[in-house]
Amino acid sequence: MNDARLLRINRRCLLRAAGVSVTLPPMASLDSCLGNSQQQPTSxxxxxxxxxxxxxxxxxxxxxxxxxxxxxxxxxxxxxxxxxxxxxxxxxxxxxxxxxxxxxxxxxxxxxxxxxxxxxxxxxxxxxxxxxxxxxxxxxxxxxxxxxxxxxxxxxxxxxxxxxxxxxxxxxxxxQKLFVDGDAKDRAHAQQQFQLRGSILDAVCGEAQSMQKHLDGRDKAKLDEYFSSIRDVEKKLQQDENWRTVAKPTVxxxxxxxxxxxxxxxxxxxxxxxxxxxxxxxxxxxxxxxxxxxxxxxxxxxxxxxxxxxxxxxxxxxxxxxxxxxxxxxxxxxxxxxxxxxxxxxxxxxxxxxxxxxxxxxxxxxxxxxxxxxxxxxxxxxxxxxxxxxxxxxxxxxxxxxxxxxxxxGVETDSFSKSTGTLRGLEVV
Missing domain, CATH: 3.40.720 (Alkaline Phosphatase, subunit A)
Known part of the structure; x- marks a missing residue:
């Protein structure tokens, strides 16, 4: 069995650990072994x-x-x-x-x-x-x-x-979202807003983390939900930043x-x-x-x-x-x-x-x-x-x-929501 195949199996085992499904973050070493690039879609x-x-x-x-x-x-x-x-x-x-x-x-x-x-x-x-x-x-x-x-x-x-x-x-x-690029003034404003949102997010996270040690179990659960929402925003900010300087397509x-x-x-x-x-x-x-x-x-x-x-x-x-x-x-x-x-x-x-x-x-x-x-x-x-x-x-x-x-x-998972397996009778050509 080659190293790439072994890495793929190990990754899937990690996804199943403790009875939950977790998507691992992109890892350069894994992508390299599998012949993938982070800049290219896997499918x-x-x-x-x-x-x-x-x-x-x-x-x-x-x-x-x-x-x-x-x-x-x-x-x-x-x-x-x-x-x-x-x-x-x-x-x-x-x-x-x-x-x-x-x-x-x-x-x-x-x-x-x-x-x-x-x-x-x-x-x-x-x-x-x-x-x-x-x-x-x-x-x-x-x-x-x-x-x-x-x-x-x-x-x-x-x-x-x-x-x-x-x-x-x-x-x-x-x-406009898909195909219209703003002018220089719009881009400068977008960069300013990106930096402002990032600094506000940093401040809110720091305050919330310092608060955590004073909370009971129920409030800690609420704070965990809050952190989850924060992570959603952080991912969106990073995605915006990755594409900020790339021109939109023309149609x-x-x-x-x-x-x-x-x-x-x-x-x-x-x-x-x-x-x-x-x-x-x-x-x-x-x-x-x-x-x-x-x-x-x-x-x-x-x-x-x-x-x-x-x-x-x-x-x-x-x-x-x-x-x-x-x-x-x-x-x-x-x-x-x-x-x-x-x-x-x-x-x-x-x-x-x-x-x-x-x-x-x-x-x-x-x-x-x-x-x-x-x-x-x-x-x-x-x-x-x-x-x-x-x-x-x-x-x-x-x-x-x-x-x-x-x-x-292309998602490596064995479950979604209340699934009991893949759908019987649905075949790929």
Missing amino acids: SMKMVCIGNSFGMYPEEFFPKAGGPDYELPRLLEPLKPHRRGFTVFSHLDHGIKGGHFAVHSFLSGVKTDEARSMPDGMLSLDQRAAEHVGSRSRFPSLTLGSDSGLHGGCRMCWTRSGARVPPITNPKALF EYPEPEMKGIVEDLPVLFDLIVLALQTNSTRVATLEISSEHFDTGFLGLKAGYHAISHHGKKPETIEQLLTIEQYQMEQLARFLSKLKSVTADDASGALFDSTMVLFGSGMGNGNAHTNTNLPILLAGGGFQHGEHKIYPAGRNVPLSNLYLSMLQRF
Whole structure:
């Protein structure tokens, strides 16, 4: 067994020590032995996660039959050109309840009140992947969507400490963040702000550490959470500093204007493609919240939330399907875009190296249930083209799919959230 292989095994053993999963910091000696460089990604894989507030109408999302020869239901019909490039899953969920509040656990598998008992806290799938990327992309992750409230909102992205990752709320702000460099005055101001934030952080850490010896057990636990938040800020500051002097990429795309989440949806998808193509990020999340969702653009009068409570009325169900079909049409357009452009490493279409997860933490918006979540995975080099039906009532964890995605992304871990292993039946081409 060569030294590089031995180092990889030893690293994985350390990850499992004491029954917890811990990602080791980058080590030059390990990277050298493994033939990696800290400046180069260990993988070109990307990840995009898309979720909404109220799930999808089950009768028109899940195919009636399993396997590869199912008949496309209405909500999957827009994806017909990509039929062999995605997989639909039945009977995957997180085994939790809570209606609207459980929606926010879509990417973490964890509710707020149980986060403390979890090894990784409230950490969501996208942020676990972002930790793996680190500063190798200008933005370890991008979160897009409405700055929504809890009820009827779609909060999907969480740090280990349980802090929500705030979204970029409009395409104009996203475009400027990705592709617009400030002038000399702006850069000088940014450097001044960086130094100021760093000095404030140093002072706060020093004061908090001196306080620790006077606290009881409960307050020490609170302080530990505080230190965890501080570490999140420190990592962000360091990542900002690493990229501060590197010019942003230029793209042939007009700077967009803010119109509203519904009308902006195709533009946001376009910008995600550009962000991935330029390697500005390798992880992006889009939260399609019911708040600020202008149903009038689709010719409807009632709001998304009100329509989701359809009471089994055919006319209201039809309105709900109009909203959901629009989302699927934009997803289909996004997948077509990924297929039409080349990956940054020129290895092939961007679609083949991008995992696209679509779903929700809500299984049935009318009944407020969080079981049998509507889950679809496209791209990423997996063997697709099927409707995979897992045993009902057996609670196959959705986190098993997430673990498979993380391993495909290059993360060396044997667990995520409440996973019991990788997802059976999901193979790589």
